[in-house]
Amino acid sequence: MSRLRRLTESDRLGYMTRQIKVGDVKIGGGAPVSIQSMAKTDTKNVSAAVREIKKLEKSGCEIIRVAVKDFEAAKAIRAIKRKVNLPLVADIHFDYRLALSAIENGADKIRLNPGNIYKEDEIREVVTAAKKRKIPIRVGINSGSLPVRLREPPKAAHGVGQGGKDNMVNAALDYIKVLERMDFYDIIVSLKASDVLSTIEACRLFSKKSRYPLHLGVTAAGPVSTGIVKSSIGIGALLLEGIGDTVRVSLTGDPIEEVIAAKNILQALNLRNFGPEIISCPACGRCQVDLRSIVNKVALRITNDERRITKNCHSKIAIMGCEVNGPGEAKEADIGIACGKGTGVIFKRGKLIKRVKEKEIVRELLREL
Numbered sequence: 289m290s291r292l293r294r295l296t297e298s299d300r301l302g303y304m305t306r307q308i309k310v311g312d313v314k315i316g317g318g319a320p321v322s323i324q325s326m327a328k329t330d331t332k333n334v335s336a337a338v339r340e341i342k343k344l345e346k347s348g349c350e351i352i353r354v355a356v357k358d359f360e361a362a363k364a365i366r367a368i369k370r371k372v373n374l375p376l377v378a379d380i381h382f383d384y385r386l387a388l389s390a391i392e393n394g395a396d397k398i399r400l401n402p403g404n405i406y407k408e409d410e411i412r413e414v415v416t417a418a419k420k421r422k423i424p425i426r427v428g429i430n431s432g433s434l435p436v437r438l439r440e441p442p443k444a445a446h447g448v449g450q451g452g453k454d455n456m457v458n459a460a461l462d463y464i465k466v467l468e469r470m471d472f473y474d475i476i477v478s479l480k481a482s483d484v485l486s487t488i489e490a491c492r493l494f495s496k497k498s499r500y501p502l503h504l505g506v507t508a509a510g511p512v513s514t515g516i517v518k519s520s521i522g523i524g525a526l527l528l529e530g531i532g533d534t535v536r537v538s539l540t541g542d543p544i545e546e547v548i549a550a551k552n553i554l555q556a557l558n559l560r561n562f563g564p565e566i567i568s569c570p571a572c573g574r575c576q577v578d579l580r581s582i583v584n585k586v587a588l589r590i591t592n593d594e595r596r597i598t599k600n601c602h603s604k605i606a607i608m609g610c611e612v613n614g615p616g617e618a619k620e621a622d623i624g625i626a627c628g629k630g631t632g633v634i635f636k637r638g639k640l641i642k643r644v645k646e647k648e649i650v651r652e653l654l655r656e657l
């Protein structure tokens with residue numbers, strides 16, 4: 289067992305949270321860190337939403353959120369739910385009656401934003417409906433839409449913007465108090481800022497003060513390449529400390545990329561396993577095969593092979609460009625290849641088993657897996 293895994297497990301025990309259920313998915317209390325995404329189609333367009341959600345489910349998404357910006361969208365939840373298996377979260381802003389309609393139409397969880405739904409009598413109506421249907425509420429704090437009394441002037445130079453960590457955490461704790469006064473405890477909390485460090489600090493602080501499970505994410509993280517970096521740092525740093533129970537990577541792009549990024553973060557931290565892991569060198573002037581093409585082909589085959597995912601295959605595949613680090617990495621992996629000039633030698637669990645030509649490398653590696 290690696291040092292990282294031991295550290296993470298002991299830290300996770302220190303931050304053990306209450307367990308909440310969203311549909312059949314458990315969040316917190318030691319349950320595996322679950323993966324969420326948000327549909328980008330208009331919720332009213334039921335067939336498009338169903339198509340998108342099915343694709344997300346196939347890619348590994350476990351909970352899906354949909355935007356509910358009017359009553360038609362709230363009603364569409366019923367039709368969508370008939371055709372998909374994932375638990376559905378209704379994202380509500382401004383009008384609490386949309387939450388009531390979403391609950392009536394079968395939503396499995398409601399996200400409320402304390403910055404725009406804050407009147408106690410309105411919250412009470414949502415809580416009464418959620419209790420009746422036994423569904424949780426996420427208190428979704430966003431640094432860009434904090435309750436008015438907690439807003440700070442923007443600090444653009446540091447990207448922190450409205451709301452420091454204290455304000456974000458206080459907004460969550462105040463809302464939790466209101467819910468608890470109504471005898472409601474099926475609560476999940478998120479504290480998101482577009483600034484990575486603010487997100488980390490807010491979640492750290494909250495975890496010291498509360499045992500409600502945390503939904504992690506860096507909000508508005510940007511386009512795919514930079515968004516994945518920001519999310520990996522923000523979500524990864526917190527998970528490494530044992531903080532966080534469910535994650536959403538927010539990207540301006542295909543939501544499938546969000547799910548893949550989330551899976552990669554969890555797998556890199558040894559928290560979940562989604563199939564074989566590729567270890568490959570960047571290749572340099574010493575390499576005498578088309579390593580990029582070989583690695584891409586193996587990666588594509590693994591990603592598209594659902595059988596391997598359902599088998600929960602833990603294998604490590606090393607694909608190395610030359611004899612400098614090649615044999616060492618290849619021997620350490622379950623299956624590995626160290627390439628030479630138009631050839632490669634394959635190692636299986638540390639033993640050299642065969643020499644193959646470049647064009648046979650992909651096929652032979654996968655055959656041995």
Ligand code: SF4
Nearest residue numbers: 569571572575609610
């Ligand atoms: Fe270059 Fe060889 Fe290192 Fe790959 S393993 S980066 S080919 S020296």
